[in-house]
Amino acid sequence: MQIGVPKETWPGELRVALVPQNAKKLIGRGFEITIESGAGLNAGFTDADYEEAGAAVSADRNAVLSNADLILRVRKPEVNEVSLLKSGAVTISFLDPFNEQALVESMASQGVVSISMEMIPRSTRAQKMDALSSQANLAGYVTIIQAAYHCPKIMPMMMTPAGTIAPSRVFVIGAGVAGLQAIATAKRLGARVEAFDTRPVVAEQVQSLGAKFVEIDLGEMGQTEQGYAKELTPEQLELQREGQKAVIAQSDVVVTTAQLFGRPAPVIVGRDMVESMKPGSVIVDMAVETGGNVEGSVLDQVTDINGVKVIGQGNLPSEVARNASDMYSNNLFNLVDEFWDDENKQLNLDPEDEIVEACVITRDGAVVNETIKNIYSGA
DSSP states (O other), X not given: OEEEEOOOOSTTOOOOSOOHHHHHHHHHTTOEEEEETTTTGGGTOOHHHHHHHTOEEESOHHHHHHTOSEEEOSSOOOGGGGGGSOTTOEEEEOOOTTTOHHHHHHHHHHTOEEEEGGGOOOSTTTGGGOHHHHHHHHHHHHHHHHHHHHOSSOSSOEEETTEEXXXXXXXXXXXXXXXXXXXXXXXXXXXXXXXEOSOGGGHHHHHHTTXXXXXXXXXXXXXXXXXXXXXXXXXXXXXXXXXHHHHHHTOSEEEEOOOBTTBOOOOOBOHHHHHHSOTTOEEEETTGGGTOSBTTOOTTOEEEETTEEEEOOSOGGGGGHHHHHXXXXXXXXXXXXXXXXXXXXXXXXXXXXXXXXXHEEEETTEEOOHHHHHHHHTO
């Protein structure tokens, strides 16, 4: 089977879908790999690294795509490149199928089997393939590094002959994968950390990292089967805002991580809360790509609101592209390895398999994922 790895063309995307180490493993399993020239350069991998691993390097992007039986990439395919793909080819990437109906239907018409990495279920068996978690982990780290850079205060307490410096106060809203890593990173840097999540079940995890869990009574709450926070009612959102106000006002750094799977992010930090913070304070809005948690945040910009810096940078994992590529490539390798049929030399994507059922979006000329199909049909 021929694997094609094109260079990412999304603005600002520095990751690569396959690193040389995993290319070597796949070649050892009998795959042939062609990677577009320069695909790994921004993540620190040269063409020579891939050639040393046994892959072919080509400057002909169209050939990389049209000759491949399996295409590995980070970002979703471009609509104008779908016609280059073989009927029956398998493409694996982040796909955003909830918002990319034209692209998904184009791939179905082309006969392409598309796998969306966002749709990998959060189960024990699928954990090694869970790219959302692996990338969110790194994004949580990046938020604190960015906040530390932009904040005029140091993170740790420091005792000097000139006086004692109090530690910075960091408030993390949302204690999922990204939030927990943000908490851990801020604690390592010596900050005083508080955190809140709508799921009380994560309080113990927050406390185990040395942070204080902020208690806000929102009434009946919980999480989905996949471990995501359930959407709040308007009344619960207002209770959350009120409960957070005092903590935000005394914080030097606020990190927001609240996202709803397949839907716009909720606004949980209003402009009045931003303006209540001391000048020089920093807010990092991790949800800015899906609408933002912070009123006034702007994608890929640092906005100054009354002296408070609101960081709205998208694609945070790409800031640490080397590690992000390593982890994402491992996720892809584990996915391919899980379903590779050595005897027949093909991917055995059994429609009855729970992972396949969740993440395969198109196959046999149709949109087959029930969730996505129902959204497109308005059901």
